[in-house]
Amino acid sequence: xxxxxxxxxxxxxxxxxxxxxAETVNLKLLHRWTQEPDKSFFEEVVKxxxxxxxxxxxxxxxxxxxxxxxxxxxxLGTADAPDIFFTWPGEFTNxxxxxxxxxxxxxxMLEDGSMFEYVGSQLIPFVYQGALYGLPYRLDGKVFVYNKxxxxxxxxxxxxxTLDEFMEDxxxxxxxxxxxxxxxxxxxxxxxxxxxxxNQKSVPxxxxxxxxxxxxxxxxxxxxxxxxxxxxxxxxYFNDYTNALKHDQARVAFMQGQHAMMYLEIVEIPEIxxxxxxxxxxxxGAFPFPATDGPGNQSYLVGYPEGFVVNSNTKHPxxxxxxxxFLTGRQMGRLELERLGWFNGIKNLVTPDEVKPIIYETTxxxxxSDRMVNWLDSSLHAKIWAVYSVELQKLTDKVTTPEKVMEAxxxxxxxxxxxx
Amino acid sequence: MLIIFYPLFWIIMNSLKTSTELFINSFALPEKPLFQNYIxxxxxxxxxxxxxxxxxxxxxxxxxxxxxxxxAYALARLDIKFKNLILYLIIGGLLLSPHSALISLYKIFDAxxxxxxxxAMIVPYIAFRIPFAVFLMYGYFKDFPGDLEDAARIDGxxxxxIFMRIVMPISKPIIAxxxxxxxxxxxxxxxxxxxxxxxxxxxxxxxxxxxxxxxxQTNWTGMMAGIVLASLPMxxxxxxxxxxxIRGLTAGSVKx
Amino acid sequence: xxKKKYFNYFYVIPAILFVLIFVYFPIIxxxxxxxxxxTSYSDTKTFVGFAHYIKMFNDxxxxxxxxxNFLYAGFSILFQVGLGMILAILLEGRFIGKRIGTFFRNxxxxxxIISIPAxxxxxxxxxNPQIGLLNGMLDLVGLEQLxxxxxxxxxxxxxxxxxxxxxxxxxxxxxxxxxxxxxxxxELYESAVIDGANEFQKAIYITIPSIKSMLAVTxxxxxxGSFKLFSEIFIMTGGGPYNTTQVLGTYMYRAAxxxxxxxxxSAVAVIIFAITFAISIFQLKSFKTT
Numbered sequence: 011x012x013x014x015x016x017x018x019x020x021x022x023x024x025x026x027x028x029x030x031x032a033e034t035v036n037l038k039l040l041h042r043w044t045q046e047p048d049k050s051f052f053e054e055v056v057k058x059x060x061x062x063x064x065x066x067x068x069x070x071x072x073x074x075x076x077x078x079x080x081x082x083x084x085x086l087g088t089a090d091a092p093d094i095f096f097t098w099p100g101e102f103t104n105x106x107x108x109x110x111x112x113x114x115x116x117x118x119m120l121e122d123g124s125m126f127e128y129v130g131s132q133l134i135p136f137v138y139q140g141a142l143y144g145l146p147y148r149l150d151g152k153v154f155v156y157n158k159x160x161x162x163x164x165x166x167x168x169x170x171x172t173l174d175e176f177m178e179d180x181x182x183x184x185x186x187x188x189x190x191x192x193x194x195x196x197x198x199x200x201x202x203x204x205x206x207x208x209n210q211k212s213v214p215x216x217x218x219x220x221x222x223x224x225x226x227x228x229x230x231x232x233x234x235x236x237x238x239x240x241x242x243x244x245x246x247y248f249n250d251y252t253n254a255l256k257h258d259q260a261r262v263a264f265m266q267g268q269h270a271m272m273y274l275e276i277v278e279i280p281e282i283x284x285x286x287x288x289x290x291x292x293x294x295g296a297f298p299f300p301a302t303d304g305p306g307n308q309s310y311l312v313g314y315p316e317g318f319v320v321n322s323n324t325k326h327p328x329x330x331x332x333x334x335x336f337l338t339g340r341q342m343g344r345l346e347l348e349r350l351g352w353f354n355g356i357k358n359l360v361t362p363d364e365v366k367p368i369i370y371e372t373t374x375x376x377x378x379s380d381r382m383v384n385w386l387d388s389s390l391h392a393k394i395w396a397v398y399s400v401e402l403q404k405l406t407d408k409v410t411t412p413e414k415v416m417e418a419x420x421x422x423x424x425x426x427x428x429x430x
Numbered sequence: 431m432l433i434i435f436y437p438l439f440w441i442i443m444n445s446l447k448t449s450t451e452l453f454i455n456s457f458a459l460p461e462k463p464l465f466q467n468y469i470x471x472x473x474x475x476x477x478x479x480x481x482x483x484x485x486x487x488x489x490x491x492x493x494x495x496x497x498x499x500x501x502a503y504a505l506a507r508l509d510i511k512f513k514n515l516i517l518y519l520i521i522g523g524l525l526l527s528p529h530s531a532l533i534s535l536y537k538i539f540d541a542x543x544x545x546x547x548x549x550a551m552i553v554p555y556i557a558f559r560i561p562f563a564v565f566l567m568y569g570y571f572k573d574f575p576g577d578l579e580d581a582a583r584i585d586g587x588x589x590x591x592i593f594m595r596i597v598m599p600i601s602k603p604i605i606a607x608x609x610x611x612x613x614x615x616x617x618x619x620x621x622x623x624x625x626x627x628x629x630x631x632x633x634x635x636x637x638x639x640x641x642x643x644x645x646x647q648t649n650w651t652g653m654m655a656g657i658v659l660a661s662l663p664m665x666x667x668x669x670x671x672x673x674x675x676i677r678g679l680t681a682g683s684v685k686x
Numbered sequence: 687x688x689k690k691k692y693f694n695y696f697y698v699i700p701a702i703l704f705v706l707i708f709v710y711f712p713i714i715x716x717x718x719x720x721x722x723x724x725t726s727y728s729d730t731k732t733f734v735g736f737a738h739y740i741k742m743f744n745d746x747x748x749x750x751x752x753x754x755n756f757l758y759a760g761f762s763i764l765f766q767v768g769l770g771m772i773l774a775i776l777l778e779g780r781f782i783g784k785r786i787g788t789f790f791r792n793x794x795x796x797x798x799i800i801s802i803p804a805x806x807x808x809x810x811x812x813x814n815p816q817i818g819l820l821n822g823m824l825d826l827v828g829l830e831q832l833x834x835x836x837x838x839x840x841x842x843x844x845x846x847x848x849x850x851x852x853x854x855x856x857x858x859x860x861x862x863x864x865x866x867x868x869x870x871x872x873e874l875y876e877s878a879v880i881d882g883a884n885e886f887q888k889a890i891y892i893t894i895p896s897i898k899s900m901l902a903v904t905x906x907x908x909x910x911g912s913f914k915l916f917s918e919i920f921i922m923t924g925g926g927p928y929n930t931t932q933v934l935g936t937y938m939y940r941a942a943x944x945x946x947x948x949x950x951x952s953a954v955a956v957i958i959f960a961i962t963f964a965i966s967i968f969q970l971k972s973f974k975t976t
Contacts, residue, residue, distance in 0.1 A: 254835030504697035534712035557708030
């Protein structure tokens, strides 16, 4: 009889039991693409890599985009942390570097010269205090994508370059009886891209660089208020229910021809090709955020590469780095472009005639930009962004003023500074 | 009646449309029903979510019911010291809200190395359902007549044998009710699964469904098909066993 | 014989261990943690005393959250218990046949067994300003001026979430009350009929007084449920717009897992614990009297 009881106790013990030890080299890869076609792309990368390295086994884990920021923070603190993981370079990654969670790969990259395969400007975001910590998986930047037919109908013959031209064009488009800009800001990362561009243009470079650092940032430069005044002027040209629509719902409306333009990430353009109406991708053009007369550098582009890094606690650094290089290297870069339409950071990946003109053009915008400006939401301290984003939604709803927004940001920045 | 059913009807109808049809008119009937959305939803992860939900629900409910039945039986019928103390201790768990344990449990699971595994769901589901299950069963065991047991005991049967051969068979209604209530709870549980599981490969239906929406490129009609898929198993089970459902849920008077 | 008695304890030990280790211990640990500053990705812990509590009591969002929990409780009691009671009396009365009664009862019950994320997403679509059912309905009946972005408008967002829960749970509470009504002895009604009472008088003088204790129980569980609120808000609004729909559950989650302030999150969890525990004691008492 007591055997049965023993069996029951064993079941309980089983619940607490930990893992079986592995024999081969097991690597864990964490990325954030839960849907097709991206998911099978990663599976294919892993398959190819395992074929080349028979003793290595790579497990894929995925966490979807919106929860990734929270989850990766939590995961790195656990024993279950991945060996190679997706990340956004900048402050988001730097805090993990400071906590000693990310491996310095500089020597691995110099050893065989593979560092020089990559476009230099796209490696810079992964550099922290002189060392390289990660490699770019896909390039990205933010541009206005516009419907050429509608621009022509409104009598606009070239894409606007300055803010004044831009405002005039908006007026002409509005005269056709539409809201010219499609904008879904239910998740306020969408507005953060506008503000990243405007802040950078309205505030001197050294000032915004300092303010992004939560330990010293004061956000007291008047340019931030000025940036919001410009944003306020754009609000009347947005579609209705801005704060209630998801970004992709607004994008559907843009693709259906209800609006003339939308501020989009370059990586979204291939998706427009896949999901938009037939031929739509050939009817669109793109231009960067128009120049203002602010003191910031006007030729910078908002957008940052995304990439992968290696966990400094990995048991198999050699294999992990080898995988990282493989994933972001030339061969897989070609495959990535073919399957997903994205560029990684490898030099001269394609010739102009291999891809759609709009895709080549916009990628050149990234490669030729003097400097990339990081997304605002991932470059700010989480608590500052929480306040900033709420205030920006209010501003979009026209229930507050630029001055009040920055008062609130200054207040939370002061609170956060005290924690350092 | 219309208020209850129209939303359900609306979502089913839209789950059979193409995205364009949905955006043009969400009231119209689909031109021709498109079951592709269901196939898409299934392939985009629902098959896995279903598997996970079934695995987690089945194992945690089985352990919960078994351990609680043992415990409730011993407390109600056997000779044990500190009976009342133990009873209050266990049933007292009902007063404690899972939210208050969330952060510490996360730390504990990390220390035990079971964070982001099935156990990180199964273990707390069992722990938080035992008080309720014991509470339901204790009342039942306490009330039933002792004659049969006495007869068996005189025949020399051990307590375990009595429990398995005599008590369990006549307790079927309460076991069914406990199983149903625990299953509904586990099947629908959200916050533990959200916090303790990272990998898309391990998530259960409720969390999987909510993450479905988050991807940059949302398949709206597939999402709606997902909502329908997620709700169907419980509704079907209910239609077949509405009496047991109602008995179970009303006996406990505790909201999920 | 002695050995057998000793053996009896094996029946209760596994259950006790589960409850002690995974229910009681975490809650005690939570109290302790609320006095420390800590993050999830580094192991340092700093003692901060009552700093988290002081910060919380100075944070306007904390009061918004508590206010929303109470608002939610108020509406839920009004609808689920109030309307649920009226429906229960109607369904159990002589107004409709038994078959139809059962059909109605089961139909109203169905939303409560669908998972909250599924219901929340369903209503998320219903409230969508462009393709949503609600704005579409308003168009149909000519009330365009009432159209709004239900979940993004700070004036309507919290009420929109509240109404979804009423849709989901009124049927459940109604069924609890029906079960209680069915237990009322028939003779009570028979003698009332002899005295010439109509249906309305029967409800007021017999039904409601007889189910008083069940009304108390349902009121309490609805109240407790309101303080366990999390998934609905998390999915439909994420606490927005402008934090107007934060509740204690989302406020805690935000601190612990978004801002990585585990200690502060624990302090919020202590408040949730205190409120739900206090009300649960009431519940336990009312269980004893029923």
